[in-house]
Amino acid sequence: MRQTRGRPEVAAAQPRGAAGGGSREDPRLKLTLPAEPASVPVLRHRASQFAAEQGVGRDVVADVALAVSEAVTNAVKYAKVSGGEGVVELSAAAWGGWLVVKVRDRGEGFGKGSSDGLGLGLSIIARLCADLKIVQEGDGTEVLMRFPLPE
Amino acid sequence: MVVMSSRGASGKGEPGWKQRIANAEINGRRVNEAIERGEEEGGSAVFVCECGYLGCSATVELRIADYEEVRTDFDRFLVIPGHEIAGVDRVVERHPEHLVVVKDGEGLQESLREADERTP
Numbered sequence: 001m002r003q004t005r006g007r008p009e010v011a012a013a014q015p016r017g018a019a020g021g022g023s024r025e026d027p028r029l030k031l032t033l034p035a036e037p038a039s040v041p042v043l044r045h046r047a048s049q050f051a052a053e054q055g056v057g058r059d060v061v062a063d064v065a066l067a068v069s070e071a072v073t074n075a076v077k078y079a080k081v082s083g084g085e086g087v088v089e090l091s092a093a094a095w096g097g098w099l100v101v102k103v104r105d106r107g108e109g110f111g112k113g114s115s116d117g118l119g120l121g122l123s124i125i126a127r128l129c130a131d132l133k134i135v136q137e138g139d140g141t142e143v144l145m146r147f148p149l150p151e
Numbered sequence: 152m153v154v155m156s157s158r159g160a161s162g163k164g165e166p167g168w169k170q171r172i173a174n175a176e177i178n179g180r181r182v183n184e185a186i187e188r189g190e191e192e193g194g195s196a197v198f199v200c201e202c203g204y205l206g207c208s209a210t211v212e213l214r215i216a217d218y219e220e221v222r223t224d225f226d227r228f229l230v231i232p233g234h235e236i237a238g239v240d241r242v243v244e245r246h247p248e249h250l251v252v253v254k255d256g257e258g259l260q261e262s263l264r265e266a267d268e269r270t271p
Contacts, residue, residue, distance in 0.1 A: 131174070133181060136189075
């Protein structure tokens, strides 16, 4: 596993339409930070900044910021419950008319009895994004959110 | 006070307020399915209200089996009493702590069916 604590791995957002290897690439952002409370505002800020760069309105930028805050907070909370230090990964891309934002942790996922309180953050996210998917795997949980890009 | 979801859930093609409410409810159901997966089959869990109101943070504790009763078809949703939305939700079951609502409208039925991973 990559050691990321204290040394966040950052693949900076590329400008819209930036060329790579002679072909057009979609703008994207990838950032991995320790699953700790201090990471919440950092990831919220980077996600909302990326959203603004894609030309979405203020309402959607605010939705992205809140949704990412809630998703990262869940990741931090359950990293603690799992007893590990863990990391939380944020990735975002503008693709196919959508701003796709993913928050992934490598904790144990939603453990038994974890529903109390867990749903509230996800419930907020559910109402902010156009489409929500929650994928739980053995090594973590991925929250995938889609927001509409302007025509 | 809760505010009806009127942004964020709008997809391409200006689907209208009914579709946006349905999107919020579909997303709410995905949250509950994630919650359900983390629990034991015979146990209970705290589920979120699957209504279309933006500010809703209501929850209800149900046995997993009772939630499965709600989820017997793609167009049935769990909402807290009072959170059903006129013109979108039709109440088909009333329980002390929750309601089961379905959505009318051909367009909505189509999108709900597509969004339901349990529908073949």
